[in-house]
Amino acid sequence: MSRLLSKLSPLIHKKSVRLFSSSGIGPWASICSIVKPSPDGGSVGEVLLYDVERCRLVRSPEKTFPKALYDSELVGASHGWGFFSNRQDRSVVISDFLHPYASTTEPTMTPLPPFTCQTDVVCNVAMSSSPEPYDEDWTVGVKFLGKRLSLCMPRRDLGWTNITTPFESWDYSSLMYSNKDKRFYLPAPGSNYLCSWDLNFKKDNDPKFHELVLHNLPNMRRRPLWKQMDSYCREDHWVESPSGECFLVKWFSEYTNDGAISPTVMVFREEDTKDGKKHMRYTEDLGGFCIFISRGEDFCVSTSSYPGLWPNSIFLNGRLFATIDMTSRAFGCFEYEYPEGTPDRIPYSPYWLAPFSST
Secondary structure, X not given: OHHHHXXXXXXXXXXXXXXXXXXXXXXXXXXXXXXXXOOOOOEEEEEEEEEOOOOEEEEOOOEEOOHHHOOEEEEEEEOOEEEEEEOOOOOEEEEOOOOOOOOOOOOOEEEEOOOOOOOOOEEEEEEOOOOOOOOOOOOEEEEEOOOEEEEEOOOOOOXXXXXXXXXXXXXXXXXXXXOOOOEEEEEOHHHXXXXXXXXXXXXXXXXXXXXXXXXOOOOOOOOOHHHHHOOOEEEEEEEEOOOOOEEEEEEEEOEEOOEEOOOEEEEEEEEEEEOOEEEXXXXXXXXXXXEEEOOOOOEEEEOOOOOOOXXXXXXXXXXXXXXXXXXXXXXXXXXXXXXXXXXOOOOOOOOEEOOOOOO
């Protein structure tokens, strides 16, 4: 635990906020936006993010706050882009406003078809790629609370293709897009199967099922957790590394009268696929990767590209804002004091923002 706490300790004492430098490229956690009137009658905003690589809260330069984001809320994140939904008319826009290097005068705003139901709650979103550069086949997926999944090719479609998923309890299964397989994946309850849809979803929106066979399950006789863990809150996440390796992450959360306690995370690495079955082996070694889990699209980065991150770690943002070192099993929450000028009430924003690229 001492190595982990030494990484986290700057958060507990430092109140200062630095501007972004050219060396900072992410990943970040979205904290909030601070909006105020500008002299020209519009509004300007600053974005407050947590730079996980440097263990600091940072504030972006002031930038024009787009009118399209007035009365909108952040409902998802993918590839470093934010998904914003208008509270009144359910219109949807994807923007790079949260990114520190976006234009300070004209942040990119890409409209999507409005959501068709006023009461649907977004669980998470996923994209086949970033909105830029232009790609006619660019595809967006939105998973809603319950059984509904919506897919759209914004460069081609005027509306969403609504799909009814075959299971009831999908609230904490995370939608993701596999760049390797060119498919959207969604773990079924219990993680016995993956459901997937390819980019021909308008012709055939029935899912393809992939059986998951788990190997090398950990020995938990020292702590009789198997039955106990059935009562825990659980999230299932399918994550793909930049090199195409796939992981199944099971995040278990136990709650007591004092709140949440240390989470239990189990990771299975894909070994091979035979006869339609994906064979997954339990592992505590992610190699040089870090995995980021949140209510946005999950992602994986290599620490060779981000030397400030400690390898073989999982970063959580949702039920808890914390990290787990898989090598030592050390767990630590990101506890910090907000800097001067931060609003007294911070909105719930359980999103990691992946390193952003528009090229």
